[in-house]
Amino acid sequence: MNSKVIRIDQLRAFCEEAFSRLGFNHSDSTIITDVLLLSDLFGIDSHGINRFKMYHQQIKAGYIEITSQPEIVMETPVSAVMDGKRGMGQLVANVAMKIAIEKAMTSGVGLVTVRNSNHYGIAGFYSLMASNEGLIGISMTNSLAAVVPTFGKTPMMGTNPIAFSFPAKPHPFNFDSATSVVSVGKIEVHNKLDQPIPFGWGLNSEGMDEQNPTEVLRSVFSGKSGLHPLGGGSEEHGGHKGYGFSMIVEILCSIISMGTTSNHVEKTAGTSGVCHFFAAIDPKIFGDSTAIQKHLENYLKEIRSSEKAKDKERIYTHGEKEAESFIQRKANGIVIHPKTLNEMNELSNELGMDFNTYFQ
Amino acid sequence: MNSKVIRIDQLRAFCEEAFSRLGFNHSDSTIITDVLLLSDLFGIDSHGINRFKMYHQQIKAGYIEITSQPEIVMETPVSAVMDGKRGMGQLVANVAMKIAIEKAMTSGVGLVTVRNSNHYGIAGFYSLMASNEGLIGISMTNSLAAVVPTFGKTPMMGTNPIAFSFPAKPHPFNFDSATSVVSVGKIEVHNKLDQPIPFGWGLNSEGMDEQNPTEVLRSVFSGKSGLHPLGGGSEEHGGHKGYGFSMIVEILCSIISMGTTSNHVEKTAGTSGVCHFFAAIDPKIFGDSTAIQKHLENYLKEIRSSEKAKDKERIYTHGEKEAESFIQRKANGIVIHPKTLNEMNELSNELGMDFNTYFQ
Numbered sequence: 004m005n006s007k008v009i010r011i012d013q014l015r016a017f018c019e020e021a022f023s024r025l026g027f028n029h030s031d032s033t034i035i036t037d038v039l040l041l042s043d044l045f046g047i048d049s050h051g052i053n054r055f056k057m058y059h060q061q062i063k064a065g066y067i068e069i070t071s072q073p074e075i076v077m078e079t080p081v082s083a084v085m086d087g088k089r090g091m092g093q094l095v096a097n098v099a100m101k102i103a104i105e106k107a108m109t110s111g112v113g114l115v116t117v118r119n120s121n122h123y124g125i126a127g128f129y130s131l132m133a134s135n136e137g138l139i140g141i142s143m144t145n146s147l148a149a150v151v152p153t154f155g156k157t158p159m160m161g162t163n164p165i166a167f168s169f170p171a172k173p174h175p176f177n178f179d180s181a182t183s184v185v186s187v188g189k190i191e192v193h194n195k196l197d198q199p200i201p202f203g204w205g206l207n208s209e210g211m212d213e214q215n216p217t218e219v220l221r222s223v224f225s226g227k228s229g230l231h232p233l234g235g236g237s238e239e240h241g242g243h244k245g246y247g248f249s250m251i252v253e254i255l256c257s258i259i260s261m262g263t264t265s266n267h268v269e270k271t272a273g274t275s276g277v278c279h280f281f282a283a284i285d286p287k288i289f290g291d292s293t294a295i296q297k298h299l300e301n302y303l304k305e306i307r308s309s310e311k312a313k314d315k316e317r318i319y320t321h322g323e324k325e326a327e328s329f330i331q332r333k334a335n336g337i338v339i340h341p342k343t344l345n346e347m348n349e350l351s352n353e354l355g356m357d358f359n360t361y362f363q
Numbered sequence: 364m365n366s367k368v369i370r371i372d373q374l375r376a377f378c379e380e381a382f383s384r385l386g387f388n389h390s391d392s393t394i395i396t397d398v399l400l401l402s403d404l405f406g407i408d409s410h411g412i413n414r415f416k417m418y419h420q421q422i423k424a425g426y427i428e429i430t431s432q433p434e435i436v437m438e439t440p441v442s443a444v445m446d447g448k449r450g451m452g453q454l455v456a457n458v459a460m461k462i463a464i465e466k467a468m469t470s471g472v473g474l475v476t477v478r479n480s481n482h483y484g485i486a487g488f489y490s491l492m493a494s495n496e497g498l499i500g501i502s503m504t505n506s507l508a509a510v511v512p513t514f515g516k517t518p519m520m521g522t523n524p525i526a527f528s529f530p531a532k533p534h535p536f537n538f539d540s541a542t543s544v545v546s547v548g549k550i551e552v553h554n555k556l557d558q559p560i561p562f563g564w565g566l567n568s569e570g571m572d573e574q575n576p577t578e579v580l581r582s583v584f585s586g587k588s589g590l591h592p593l594g595g596g597s598e599e600h601g602g603h604k605g606y607g608f609s610m611i612v613e614i615l616c617s618i619i620s621m622g623t624t625s626n627h628v629e630k631t632a633g634t635s636g637v638c639h640f641f642a643a644i645d646p647k648i649f650g651d652s653t654a655i656q657k658h659l660e661n662y663l664k665e666i667r668s669s670e671k672a673k674d675k676e677r678i679y680t681h682g683e684k685e686a687e688s689f690i691q692r693k694a695n696g697i698v699i700h701p702k703t704l705n706e707m708n709e710l711s712n713e714l715g716m717d718f719n720t721y722f723q
Contacts, residue, residue, distance in 0.1 A: 081441060081471045082648040111441045112472050116649055139614075152666050154675035159666045167611050169618075176614070178607035184600055201599050210672055233594055233601045236672070239561050240544055241593045245601075247538035247681050248608070251527050254499075254536070258529075258659045259649040266665060288442040289476055289619040299618045305626060306512050306519045312570055312596070315514035321607050 046328030049188025087120030107283035118262025126166035127179030134168035141282035156210035158229035161265035163252035177322030182249040255280035398484040406688030409548025447480030467643035478622025486526035487539030494528035501642035516570035518589035521625035523612035537682030542609040615640035
């Protein structure tokens with residue numbers, strides 16, 4: 004199979020049908036599809052349709068309970084603790100961020116910590132739910148352990164992304180980033196493309212720096228070693244800082260929820276134990292939210308128009324690349340890699356769908 | 364002058380007297396001294412007595428209004444906006460974090476954003492104020508612009524540290540880190556020691572990578588260029604991530620407070636415009652805080668006892684090095700560099716103090 008340009012409406016129809024056949028009701032299939040497609044539209048190929056196979060495997064492994072409903076186990080006017088009840092991460096996260104938003108609307112702040120969930124896609128989907136309502140949005144998740152602490156060999160933290168969104172025009176400030184040098188998804192993309200990874204991203208199973216993505220993925224999934232935190236493998240360039248940011252994620256996701264820390268995620272049959280954290284904050288508790296937003300927009304403009312580094316033509320602010328990719332891909336479709344097309348084809352066969360009818 | 368070992372009680376007597384002679388009342392002199400000394404005790408030489416000269420210069424430059432009182436300009440049960448009224452950063456920050464703590468004790472969460480303050484020392488001093496009360500503590504500040512955005516030449520963000528503390532035994536989890544590869548203070552320490560800095564920390568006034576600390580400091584203080592964000596000067600190793608973390612600090616400090624963004628800090632005569640953000644969160648809003656703390660302590664132990672990288676003997680968790688340095692330096696005193704001793708001596712002369720009587 005060659006790579007193929009697929010329109011978003013085609014991809015949506017395929018995903019919604021596939022999730023329905025996996026047992027999700029229509030509304031849930033739509034939510035999960037929304038999260039995957041936003042990633043592809045944003046140009047984050049690692050976390051969109053590329054991940055369908057992983058979710059399918061996790062459903063088959065019994066990590067994901069298709070019809071379960073998340074449960075609030077404790078609540079105050081500014082906070083909630085949620086048990087994800089082993090539900091699909093996207094569905095659990097959607098409910099949790101809605102609660103954070105409601106609390107922020109009423110109390111000014113809503114903090115929701117979630118245990119016992121599953122992989123939830125791009126962190127930024129949920130922080131944007133808040134900024135779309137005029138609120139500051141924060142979203143974090145732990146994951147399968149994939150990142151080694153500074154001076155360590157064994158992965159003890161997940162890639163633990165942090166997303167932070169703030170309402171702005173022409174599009175929200177939207178920072179969404181793994182606290183490792185790169186996400187596991189990026190290594191997977193290099194692996195699919197048969198491209199070596201840059202030096203300093205990850206380690207092989209012996210804990211030595213490695214540029215073959217297959218070896219690094221083997222190292223992560225065997226739990227033998229993994230990726231460097233943001234800042235790399237030493238203190239000289241701040242590896243202990245990336246390690247620290249991943250610890251903040253761990254504390255807000257898995258510690259205060261009394262959930263599973265990343266080093267124990269996916270270590271028990273039938274449960275992954277992934278944990279999340281969501282915050283929504285109403286800027287109105289700090290004053291005139293319109294003036295505040297204008298203040299940010301001016302600052303972002305100043306940054307974008309500041310002097311460029313040698314041979315660089317443009318300075319981006321966070322969320323710009325994604326917003327531009329969104330417009331471009333919505334209009335022109337998404338180029339899907341042959342290996343991903345093969346995975347989608349296999350999935351179709353397994354679910355009794357006719358792959359070709361979706362992508363003519 | 365040679366370097367000298369100075370006991371903490373000697374350093375305290377000297378600092379308190381010097382700040383009193385600069386016009387601060389006894390209680391304020393003690394608070395400022397507490398912040399400086401904790402930095403030296405923690406082994407963070409860049410932010411302790413090494414910075415006395417800078418504060419003295421900023422007082423002379425009229426940035427710091429010695430007897431001013433910070434003012435709350437807006438307040439909700441979970442938040443406050445404070446005008447620092449150009450006060451000494453340590454004093455403003457001390458008041459602001461106390462308000463955040465009070466609000467957390469009553470409402471579960473306290474968020475305080477501060478404009479119109481000054482350099483406040485180590486961020487971690489204030490997050491530890493919260494964790495000492497059994498709360499989660501967060502402290503951030505912007506600063507003089509010193510960090511270039513990804514693909515930029517001109518510094519547009521401060522080194523913008525983030526501190527995050529969580530109660531734990533034998534000592535709190537305490538992460539305190541500039542969102543740049545290194546702090547300006549670290550470059551100053553290399554400069555004092557006449558040591559080149561590692562490649563990838565900073566840029567000279569032409570915006571090119573530079574290992575001479577004098578050139579990098581000149582570049583920062585002239586506003587021509589500066590330091591790389593955490594992750595370095597390209598996207599390949601995540602420089603856009605460090606840039607993003609510094610933007611979060613900017614948003615919570617200078618944007619929501621309607622204060623001065625780092626690119627305008629110290630650009631107006633008589634006002635620096637530094638902004639801060641403080642948060643305190645009561646873990647009890649998430650459940651049994653004793654069980655939560657134990658959960659964290661177990662996780663930290665697991666990390667410390669996990670397999671070490673080749674040739675590494677120990678994995679640290681955040682706050683450990685500082686806690687060990689505290690015990691060691693409290694017992695044995697602090698080695699002060701000759702250049703810093705000279706600065707202290709000059710300060711003594713200017714303030715009519717007899718330097719030698721303090722350090723016999």
